[in-house]
Every structure is written in structure tokens, then in C-alpha cells.
Amino acid sequence: SGPHFYFFFGSPYTSYLLPLLFDFWSVQSPAGMALSVLVVLLLAVLYEGIKVGKARLLHQALMSLSISTSQQLIEEIDQSSSSSESPAVSRTHLRWFLCHFGQSLLHVAQVVIGYFMMLAIMSYNTWIFFGVVLGSGVGYYLACPHLSMT
Amino acid sequence: MGHFHHVGMSMGMSSGDDNSTMAPSHHHPTSSASHSHGHMMMMMPMTFYFGFKNVELLFSGLVINTAGEMAGAFVAVFLLAMFYEGLKIAREGLLRKSQVSIRYNSMPVPGPNGTILMETHKTVGQQMLSFPHLLQTVLHIIQVVISYFLMLIFMTYNGYLCIAVAAGAGMGYFLFSWKKAVVVDITEHCH
Numbered sequence: 001s002g003p004h005f006y007f008f009f010g011s012p013y014t015s016y017l018l019p020l021l022f023d024f025w026s027v028q029s030p031a032g033m034a035l036s037v038l039v040v041l042l043l044a045v046l047y048e049g050i051k052v053g054k055a056r057l058l059h060q061a062l063m064s065l066s067i068s069t070s071q072q073l074i075e076e077i078d079q080s081s082s083s084s085e086s087p088a089v090s091r092t093h094l095r096w097f098l099c100h101f102g103q104s105l106l107h108v109a110q111v112v113i114g115y116f117m118m119l120a121i122m123s124y125n126t127w128i129f130f131g132v133v134l135g136s137g138v139g140y141y142l143a144c145p146h147l148s149m150t
Numbered sequence: 151m152g153h154f155h156h157v158g159m160s161m162g163m164s165s166g167d168d169n170s171t172m173a174p175s176h177h178h179p180t181s182s183a184s185h186s187h188g189h190m191m192m193m194m195p196m197t198f199y200f201g202f203k204n205v206e207l208l209f210s211g212l213v214i215n216t217a218g219e220m221a222g223a224f225v226a227v228f229l230l231a232m233f234y235e236g237l238k239i240a241r242e243g244l245l246r247k248s249q250v251s252i253r254y255n256s257m258p259v260p261g262p263n264g265t266i267l268m269e270t271h272k273t274v275g276q277q278m279l280s281f282p283h284l285l286q287t288v289l290h291i292i293q294v295v296i297s298y299f300l301m302l303i304f305m306t307y308n309g310y311l312c313i314a315v316a317a318g319a320g321m322g323y324f325l326f327s328w329k330k331a332v333v334v335d336i337t338e339h340c341h
Binding site: 018019020021022023025100101103104105107108111112115118119122123 | 196197301304307316319320324327328
């Protein structure tokens with residue numbers, strides 16, 4: 001049986017599910033099916049978490065860097081130093097660069113997981129579909145309260 | 151090897167016109183004598199694979215057959231994903247800039263006891279036919295089209311092309327969001 005283009009529930013007679021995303025991910029039993037649904041569910045939760053995590057990382061970096069830059073300004077006014085690039089400033093730049101690099105990695109993970117979820121839903125297996133939808137809901141529910149930061 | 155599926159579809163076809171969009175190498179030619187049944191075969195990978203032989207990319211006629219062509223396609227997809235991220239951030243910046251303009255409209259309004267009050271309306275945002283809004287709409291259309299192209303490219307399940315999409319998105323985010331983040335930093339610092 002080839003790929004379906006309508007929603008269906010997997011059954012023992014159709015080997016539950018065609019290989020999902022990767023060759024090794026083939027499902028032969030109800031336990032395997034349940035495990036696959038759990039994996040996609042956790043992927044969806046992770047996706048929502050990454051979205052909130054990126055925003056929090058940016059906010060935390062801005063908070064810490066604005067504090068440190070104002071401290072540097074106070075130091076420079078006190079010392080009346082004429083050097084343009086003090087070590088403290090370059091340290092700030094490095095920290096900002098690392099933070100932004102970390103955010104870019106998170107962004108790559110978000111893009112890849114988003115596409116994986118799209119491809120999982122494209123299998124048209126209704127259990128997998130429920131797993132992704134439920135995982136998105138659970139992930140949003142768990143992650144979004146962390147968005148309001150103090 | 152990736153997991154490929156042959157979707158055999160038999161339908162009544164009078165001519166081979168419908169086969170023009172299919173891959174020529176998997177096309178069963180219908181004989182001109184029998185018009186009752188045509189047979190179309192479609193190769194649709196359903197798992198990730200790495201390869202560069204006979205990779206169809208978005209449009210018919212755009213087929214990758216050699217490593218050199220795959221390298222070129224990798225660079226093109228990488229740049230397309232980078233451009234998509236840049237477009238997203240450029241639109242955000244344009245929107246923020248065009249919404250700075252605030253219009254105040256004052257109009258006299260009859261108040262209690264026969265006095266005349268001045269009512270002031272503040273409108274923030276864009277008019278429908280203003281140039282910034284039209285530009286935003288055009289950019290939105292371009293962004294939607296590119297996002298669907300990237301989705302279709304990822305749907306080819308080709309490992310090289312998928313890596314190009316992800317890496318391009320990451321590099322685009324890194325380069326363009328850096329500038330945006332710095333701008334946000336300055337404005338938030340002044341509060």
C-alpha cells in the first residue's frame with residue numbers, strides 16, 4: 001500500500017505506519033505506534049518551548065547587557081579614559097556575540113523541528129496528527145507563562 | 151537508500167498530455183492505439199536520503215543529475231532561505247518605522263451645557279492606500295511564496311537540500327537579526 005492522501009488510522013493489516021521521516025523509524029506493533037505518537041508529541045512540546053526560550057534568552061541578554069554597559073559608562077566617566085576599546089567593552093561584545101550565536105542555533109533547531117512536524121503530519125496518520133496537535137497545545141500551555149518575565 | 155514509494159494510478163486518459171509534469175524517466179508511454187487506460191508512476195520519497203541523481207526540484211525540467219548541479223542547488227537554496235529570514239526582519243523594521251507617524255485630528259464637539267469641546271482623535275498606523283501598506287502587502291506575498299517554496303524543497307526529503315534550508319535559515323537569522331537586536335537594544339535602553 002502506497003502513501004495515502006486522506007486521514008487514516010493505522011492498523012495491523014497496513015503495518016500501522018509507513019517509515020516516518022527516517023528509514024529506521026518503521027512501526028510494526030501497537031507499542032511502536034504509541035511510542036511514535038509520544039515522540040512526535042514531545043517534539044511538538046519542544047518546538048513551543050524553543051519559541052519561548054528564544055524570546056527569554058534575548059530578554060535576559062538585553063537586561064544583563066544594559067546593566068553592564070551603564071556600569072562601563074560610569075567607570076569610563078570616573079576614569080576619564082581616552083582609550084576607545086576597553087577590555088570591559090570587548091567582553092560585552094563577546095557576550096553579546098555568544099548570546100546571539102546561541103539564539104541562531106535555537107533558530108535552526110526551531111526551523112528543523114517545525115519542518116519535521118510538518119512532514120510527520122504529511123504521513124496522514126490520524127494518531128500522529130493527534131500527537132502533534134496535543135503536543136503543541138501542551139507545549140504552549142507549559143511554556144507561555146514563562147514568557148511574562150520580570 | 152531512501153524509502154521510495156511508487157504510487158500507481160490508473161486512470162482513463164485519452165492522450166499523454168497529463169504526463170508532461172511527471173518525471174520523464176518514470177513515464178509509461180501510452181500507446182496511441184489503446185486510449186482506455188493510462189498508467190502514471192510517481193516516485194515520492196517518504197524518508198530522508200542523501201543523493202544527487204535524478205532529484206526533481208520544484209519545477210519540471212529542473213532536475214539535478216550531477217554533484218556539481220547539486221552543489222549549485224545547495225547554494226541557491228541556502229541563499230533563498232537566508233533571503234527569507236532577511237525579508238521577515240526587513241518587514242518588521244519597515245512596519246515599525248511606518249507606524250511611528252501619529253496623526254492627531256481635532257474636531258469641535260458639542261458638550262454639556264451648550265459648551266463646545268475639542269475632541270482629539272489619535273490614529274496610529276497606516277492608511278489602506280498609503281505606500282508603506284502597499285509595500286508591506288507586496289512583501290507579504292513574496293514572503294508567503296518563498297515560505298511555500300522552502301516547504302516544498304524540504305518535502306523533497308533530499309538530505310543535502312534540507313540541510314541547505316536549515317543552514318540558510320540559521321545564517322540569515324544570525325546576520326539579519328543581529329542588526330535588529332541591536333536596534334531593539336538601543337531603544338529599550340532609553341526607557
